Amino acid sequence: xxxxxxxxxxxxxxxxxxxxxxxxxxxxxxxxxxxxxxxxxxxxxxxxxxxxxxxxxxxxxxxxxxxxxxxxxxxxxxxxxxxxxxxxxxxxxxxxxxxxxxxxxxxxxxxxxxxxxxxxxxxxxxxxxxxxxxxxxxxxxxxxxxxxxxxxxxxxxxxxxxxxxxxxxxxxxxxxxxxxxxxxxxxxxxxxxxxxxxxxxxxxxxxxxxxxxxxxxxxxxxxxxxxxxxxxxxxxxxxxxxxxxxxxxxxxxxxxxxxxxxxxxxxxxxxxxxxxxxxxxxxxxxxxxxxxxxxxxxxxxxxxxxxxxxxxxxxxxxxxxxxxxxxxxxxxxxxxxxxxxxxxxxxxxxxxxxxxxxxxxxxxxxxxxxxxxxxxxxxxxx
Amino acid sequence: xxxxxxxxxxxxxxxxxxxxxxxxxxxxxxxxxxxxxxxxxxxxxxxxxxxxxxxxxxxxxxxxxxxxxxxxxxxxxxxxxxxxxxxxxxx
Numbered sequence: 001x002x003x004x005x006x007x008x009x010x011x012x013x014x015x016x017x018x019x020x021x022x023x024x025x026x027x028x029x030x031x032x033x034x035x036x037x038x039x040x041x042x043x044x045x046x047x048x049x050x051x052x053x054x055x056x057x058x059x060x061x062x063x064x065x066x067x068x069x070x071x072x073x074x075x076x077x078x079x080x081x082x083x084x085x086x087x088x089x090x091x092x093x094x095x096x097x098x099x100x101x102x103x104x105x106x107x108x109x110x111x112x113x114x115x116x117x118x119x120x121x122x123x124x125x126x127x128x129x130x131x132x133x134x135x136x137x138x139x140x141x142x143x144x145x146x147x148x149x150x151x152x153x154x155x156x157x158x159x160x161x162x163x164x165x166x167x168x169x170x171x172x173x174x175x176x177x178x179x180x181x182x183x184x185x186x187x188x189x190x191x192x193x194x195x196x197x198x199x200x201x202x203x204x205x206x207x208x209x210x211x212x213x214x215x216x217x218x219x220x221x222x223x224x225x226x227x228x229x230x231x232x233x234x235x236x237x238x239x240x241x242x243x244x245x246x247x248x249x250x251x252x253x254x255x256x257x258x259x260x261x262x263x264x265x266x267x268x269x270x271x272x273x274x275x276x277x278x279x280x281x282x283x284x285x286x287x288x289x290x291x292x293x294x295x296x297x298x299x300x301x302x303x304x305x306x307x308x309x310x311x312x313x314x315x316x317x318x319x320x321x322x323x324x325x326x327x328x329x330x331x332x333x334x335x336x337x338x339x340x341x342x343x344x345x346x347x348x349x350x351x352x353x354x355x356x357x358x359x360x361x362x363x364x365x366x367x368x369x370x371x372x373x374x375x376x377x378x379x380x381x382x
Numbered sequence: 383x384x385x386x387x388x389x390x391x392x393x394x395x396x397x398x399x400x401x402x403x404x405x406x407x408x409x410x411x412x413x414x415x416x417x418x419x420x421x422x423x424x425x426x427x428x429x430x431x432x433x434x435x436x437x438x439x440x441x442x443x444x445x446x447x448x449x450x451x452x453x454x455x456x457x458x459x460x461x462x463x464x465x466x467x468x469x470x471x472x473x
Binding site: 038040041045153157232233234257277279282283285286287289290296297298299300301302303304305 | 410412413416417419422423424426453455456457460461462463464465466467469
């Protein structure tokens, strides 16, 4: 194993790989990625694979808009061969209460001011977009045709391939076991395969980001939360957009492969590293989805699984250098929307580490917002 | 065997596909599965996983018994969303 590196990234998910590529491209020197499983074995490979620009805060809109621009041509951008199965079938966000309608309309004004092509649709128009949608009780929806789907494994492996071409070293099946901090500065990463001396560490450990923070003596308010999901057998294309509903707390899309992927958020899910599947999820998911999209009742579920959201109290990530430990950066706490903004997060983290001007101002994502009491709440999350 | 040999029937993956991916450095069933979807179809790998495990063992020159099997996830057999939705109330 390498003994010394300019930057060590802990976590080989899509965020870690995107940061690694962008750092190498920016000339950060020797970049190393430590991953305790294989690449994308954690939250990345377990996520719902959706990509949307319909957000409720300006920063999240910008992060996702710029990420979609990159995803549209990712193999060309990264100069490596591959297909990320990017499909822009749109996202249909359903509104069932007056409060939600008001919030969505407010979001639309914001999104449109940032050139995000989302629009309000009536229940009838929603039915034209998704013919099998049950519009009972539906007050309307917002639709952005440029939102969509990408394959998380393929995106991660494309970033990893591009990074490796630029000299990034990947150590999979290698666990970070501790960090050395000397005089308020990062000094080394200890791993299950040996020690690496470095002055810059990036914590991209997702649900385990808090534990990595502890290794540096840094307290991060990021906690793991299980989210369950299932996939059906593949069928002929019948649903173009992702259907998402904050009221029923669910999302459901048909992937380019033909299978339907769907999940629900559970309000009572405790803080836990548990990623086991539950039978309650199957019946709850089935009951809710067959009400909204009745013909899906005929589809066979072939597999269910779970993964961890890396939750922040305000459902917004922590991005940046720790105010107390120099050289310790965090890119975690994505609260369920890390995959879709990972292309831009990689650019921003690289710009931060290199001391370059930032593409998008993201000071509000710094970890000390919690001590200042300036939370940055994202209203639109399942 | 000169014809293309299908090793995963659900996802149409050939033996050559698998061998190529092993050569590219995917040395576990979990990684192979995520690279090409082998074992992710309706049969959930019942047919192909033992075969692919053998191929992996051959390539890595180790006993098949040492190849770690991927996670087996519920449900055991495909079941329709309609049946599951009705399942919460007793007949």
